[in-house]
Amino acid sequence: MCSFSECALRMSRLSARLIGQVPRPTDSKAMKVAKLFREPPLAKKKETYDWYPDHNTYTALTGTLRFLGLYRDEHQDFKDEQKLLKKLREKGKPKEGEGKRAAKKGILLVPQEGEFLPQWQREESAFIAFPYVGGMSSNEMKVIWWNTIISWLKSIPVKLRLVC
Secondary structure, X not given: OOOOOHHHHHHHHHHHHHOOOOOOXXXXXXXXXXXXXXXXXXXXXXXXXXXXXXXXXXXXXXHHHHHHOOOOOHHHHXXXXXXXXXXXXXXXXXXXXXXXXXXXXXXXXXXXXOOOOOHHHOOOXXXXXXXXXXXXXXXXXXXXXXXXXXXXXXXXXXXXXXOO
């Protein structure tokens, strides 16, 4: 019986590696390990990463169907009803700057000059922010509000003004 040369042994090991076989004869325990390494990892198997349904997609779809009136979510209906009842009883969270602490101090949150203003408060916006003046009658407030509206209308370029 002739023995293989060094080069032939290397070539046989390399070809065994390339086609996924063990390069040397091994026992059954080592073959089990080799078989495990040949399989794809558990995390890449579809039955592992698709174990749970895609809740985000289903929630978005049912929300859209509910908006269109094709699906009825009784739990969401109940939550909406409770929120509405709280709002009617004025038991919801206060807006920022309208809570107990601000009411005690008599503070109204108005950004100072140079601070960041939200879109609806910027000069180029079409919304008007009326000044808050405490302790005035409603007629005095109306006069102040009308003056604010008139000054705002004067600040708009002529071609953007609406003709009433």
